[in-house]
Amino acid sequence: MREYLKAVEENRDIEAQVTIYTGNLNEDQSEIRSLLSGKLEEVLLDVLLGESNLEKLALYWVKGGNIPWKSLHKGYEPQRISLPTYPFEKQSYWIHSAKQQQVSINEELPAGSYGAKEKYSGSLSSQIRDRIGGLIGIPPEDLPAKKPLNSLGFSSMQSVTLxxxxxxxxxxxxxxxTLSEQNTIEQMEKSLAELVDNTAFDARTNNTSKDDLNSGNTLTKILPDTAGRYEVFPINDIQESFLTGRKLRFGGDWTGCHIYFEIERDNLDIYRLNKAWERLMERHDMLRAVILPNGNQKVLEKTPVYRFKTADLRWKNQIEIKEYIQKVREKMSHKVYESDKWPLYEIRISLCPENKYIIHFSIDELIIDASGIYLLLKEWQMLYENPSLELPSLEISFRDYIIATRKFEKSERYSRDLEYWMKRLENIPDGPKFITGPNKDREFSNNDYYRIRLNGILEKERWSHLKMRAEELKVSPTAVLLSIFSEFIRIWSGQEEFSLVLTLFNRLPLHPQIDQIIGHLFQQTFLLLKKEGNEALKKSFHIIRSFCGMTWITAVSVESAF
Known part of the structure; x- marks a missing residue:
């Protein structure tokens, strides 16, 4: 190696022949590993190590063999170093100007391009690659056919979107x-081949039977309705459940579903930040929406100019600053909005000593979900950092989404799936109950429902081990965590059987821009947990995964049907 590197440095041909051994972990080496395993592998390694046959050891290693490296260096501990992960990248990535870079960031707002192509040509494999590549941001031609998709960042929720x-x-x-139980593109193609061959799809001519598309078996598409943008439209079932719970105040809990957080920033330009927010108000209709007393909702065509409330704390002492911020936090974190009065959010700025600023942000979940918050913050930052940036116009609105989903609720497929869930949930167990002991029958006040945020960190080694176990079980880490959480609830509630309502943040891919609009678009479903002996935890992994297949049937819609 020294001689080779020296020859390269001196730009001359190397005199001695250097043999380079290469391998590809993406290729299936299971047959070789299966053949040379157990006792045979031990004997082989003993012979090669005894002979110090480094060439054959190298060949065995690149073919997927396991080498006991310490046995090569008896008597001392060698120092191991890591090679660069991608030493020879074949593609070129150019650095663009600041303006070009901002636009490219916007184009990636989250996975909005996955539905951009309406038709496909070519093989089934190329279509699967194209769709998966669009979801995880990898060029289709770079996707390995035999590599596990979860190692490429493909999640269980993305399998639902796929x-x-x-x-x-x-x-x-x-x-x-058909998709979630397949680990590689190759396996997925084999699983889909027979199903696709029996459809009316013809990849060579890009023709799909009109009768099939209109049979109610596929999801509807969003049709933009610019003319009706400011007309009233119905709330969805999740919004209805939030509104009902708030009006009835079950258990005395006055706080509605809403989001509060704080952002600390140095040298903040409040005027520019406010201007950026005004542009978001113009862009996203639901930031100007209200829920009417009759249960419908409406986007206001015009609203007053929104100005942030600011408090100058720069001349206060630390005790006064701490008391003020805590007071604001307690008020905004548990604020109850009147749903028919705009705005359904509040933004305050605290100016602190040493050019420190705190942004207090509260918003009602009647008009936004968690993925919408991520989108909102990302666009807000982009417009603040680059006031001249022009975001691509939105073709659709949350209203268009609601109208499309209401249309789908009249389809044969929706009725069939709703009937399935109603039968499955006829004897659904109650949710877990934790209130035990001498105070279990007492009346609770609003103070009993004060919420605090808890967080913790799982060490890297433990998380890596958990993901490895998930891969062995052929489930996602999310399913593993949810199953462990369920077992924790089972222990502390003392209930063998109970139900949970799962929140799924995947949006139905009804339009290429579905991930770029703001509204309450998340889905909910039931998870029924029954005691199944020692196999309960493992079984619940697969139950959780299978329940993700009908996310257009929400938990609320099933309850309403009863």
């Missing part, structure tokens, strides 16, 4: 297990 997209492509229903 299911919907492929159903649109092929004009037929695709069971979630």
């Amino acid at each position: 299911k919907f997209l492929l159903e649109q492509d092929f004009g037929t229903e695709i069971p979630i297990s």
Whole structure:
């Protein structure tokens, strides 16, 4: 190696021949590993190590063999160093100007391009690659056919989105297990091949039977309605459940579902930040929306100019600053908004000593979900840092989404899936109960529902081990965490059987811009947990995964049907 590097440095040919051994972990080496395993592997390694046959050891290693490296260096402990992860990148990535870079960031706002292509040509494999590549941001031609998709960042929720997209492509229903139980693109293609061959889809001519597309078996598409933008429209079932709980105040809990957080920043330009927010108000209709007393909602065409409330604390002492911030935090974190009065959010700025600023942000979840918060903050930062930036115009609105989903609720597929869930949930167990002991029958006041945020950190080694176990079980880390959480609840509630309502943040891919609009678009579903002996935890992994296949049927819609 020294001689080779020296020759390269001196730009001359190397005199001695250097053999370079290469391998590809993406290729299936299971047959070799299966053949040379157990006792045979031990004997092979003993012979090669005894002979110090480094060439054959290198060949065995690049083919996927396990080498006991310490046995090569008996008597001393060698120092191991890590090589660069990608030493020979084949593609070029150019640095653009600041303006170009801002636009490219916006184009990536989260995965908005996955539905951009309406038709496909070519093989089934190329279509699967194209869709998966769009979801995880990897060029389709760079996706390995035999590498586990979860190692590329493909999640269980993305498999649900992939299911919907492929159903649109092929004009037929695709069971979630057809995708979620397959670890590689190659396996997924084999699983889909027979199903797709039986559909009316023809990849060579890009024709799908019109009858299939109109049979009610596929999801509807959003049709923009610019003319009706400011007309009233119905609330969805999740909004209705939030509104009902707030009006009835079950258990005396006055605080509605809403989000509060704080952002600390140095050298903040409040005027510029406010201007950026005004542009977001113009862009996103739901920032100007109210819920009417009759249960409908409406986007206001015009609203007053919104100005942040500011408090100058720069001349206060630390005790006074701490008391003021805590007072604001207690008020805004548990604020109850009147749903028919705009705005359904509040923004305050605290100016602190040493050029420190605190942004207090509160918003009602009647008009936004968690993924919408992520989008809102990202666009807010972009417009603040670059006031001249022009975001691409939105073709659709949350109102268009609601109208489209209401249309789908009249389809044959929705009725069939709703009937399935109603039968499954006829004897659904109650949710877990934790109130025990001598005070279990006492009346609770609003103070009993004060919320605090808890957080913790799982060490890297433990998290890596947990993900490895999830891979062995062929489930996502999310399913593992949810299963562990369920077992924790089982222990502390003392209930063998109970139900949970799961919140799923995947949005139905009804339009290429579905991930760029703000509104309450998340889905909910039931998770029924029953005691199954020692296999309960492992079984619940797969139950959780299978329940993700019908996310257009929400927990609230099933309850309403009863």
